[in-house]
Amino acid sequence: MRSLVCVLSLAVLWQVSGSWAQLATPNEQGLSFGHLHVFSPEREKEAKAWLTLGGQLGNNLSGNIPIKFPGIVVLVGQERPVTGGSAGSLIDHVGFRVRDLQASLANWKGVSTWWKEGNWGLKIEPGTKPGQAFVTTPGGTRCEILEDKALKVPILFDHAHYYVEESRLKQMQDYYARMFGAKPTKGEADTFDIPGGKLVFSKSAAPTAETMGRSLDHVGFNMLNAEALAAFVKTLEAKGANIQRYQNSSMGMIRLLDGFGAVVEVTKSQGGYFDVKHLDKSFYLVDEGGRKEGETPTRPR
Template sequence: MRSLISILTLATLWQGGALWAQLATVNELGLSWGHLHVTAPDREKEAKAWITLGGGLGYNLSGNIPITFPGIVILLRQREVTGGSAGAVVDHVAFRVPDLEASMAKWKGLVTWWKQGNWGLKPEPGTKPGQGFVTTPGGVKIEILEDKSLQVPIVYDHAHFYVPESRLQETQAWYTKMFGAKPVRGEANTLSMPGGMLVFSKSDAPAALNVGRSLDHIGFNALSAESLRVFTKGLEEKGAKFERPPESSSMGMTSVLDNLGMRIEITKAQGGYFDLKQLDAAFHTFDEGGRRQGDPPRQQP
């Protein structure tokens, strides 16, 4: 209980910077960026780090702790991991801030202030001007990019994939075909989806898949059950390899494997983590017993 209260207290301190957060408008296929699914041995400790980064505590719609940023929601679950994100296919994710130096100094100061183990973000210098890195307690590597034109404190920017050079074009073509990702003019090996980008770099050897690591998988989001149904039908027609078939649940979760074997989750109604008005009519929250859509209400003792 004390840990929960401390998370809520920290969320309140930073909430003013996250009230403007929401998912992006969907593309022509009905999708936008949705979530990053993060696993940590201590998810409360991990949640404090993401809130310190600038996220807000979202509405509790599932068994995960939701941390919201403009363009993305971080879903935190507690579980042992096989390693951090560095060295995996999605090696890191990136956010933009208007003042890099001030942000890095703030995060470094908070790590010192807590003095209670590795609760904070571990700052590291970048390799070029306007760039820095932080790592969460659970091992998620985050690139921080300076954007002086930014009018909000922080915004999601991209997920960075490392792919063997021989498969770079094939992988980008797969994301374009399946999800409608668009090439970014003037940026090599970069695709855009509403809410953020997918950046691809060549790796000398095949990287480890993310499943089981701190950054377990990425996810895209549809607005409603009907738009998700139409989209998943299109995936079937395109020959997508389903890891988990579409299911009738509050989030309508399904997942496919990309050409490298990476899990990509597709859901609906994740805008509800930011604003309950964005939930579709079929939505209900899961209780701790895992009640699913259509189940009768639990009897209260």
């Protein structure tokens, strides 16, 4: 794989003093939006695209490349083939709001010449209504871009958009409300709030593909610390959640299947990608693979 020096250089251009963004304050269940985990056969190209959209390089805490936005961190995983883009899967796309849509689009398009495309691999499409556009990353993750002139930051995470057969739509909404404390958004049909963003549910004309293996592999929620995560696991078990894996790692991690085609990951302390003060003490006791000091690290230092 090529050096990530170019990625780091691009990230510096976006740095500002102080804390640029954080994850949201958790809800009553103790969680907020945490991350979007994306994959691509060309990892460096994918990371550059997310930086071009306005993200910043987060703290180096795992084997992923963390690109932070207000309300979410995009984790660019290790290079691997993907079975397809996000479009057509259960999570068709994710949404961001920008303060100035036209200025953002012009920046993302860059300069195009007969010998060079300056868009960092981003595919830009017009929206179906004013103040809307769509951008697809090189790996295939589709992003809806919405203009919000009242924003105090250039870009902000807004939502994850799920598509499911109409017969299962209400069932899916009930699942995310019961398991994760999602609450109906006032004035927006089929939309639910989780701190840091929204879950939008729409009916699909045809069955959608599962997310695992696609460019947008899963959405992750975050707990503040190991104690909160352990307590939440017990709550999920009592509710009959289909937990596939529990990993005692530096950021903790449980993976569950929602029964509709998506993997849901719940972690802890991911605010550390923004500011290390949000790391809990257990982060320093084991590495991301659960190995302890004195053992061979899961990944080279």
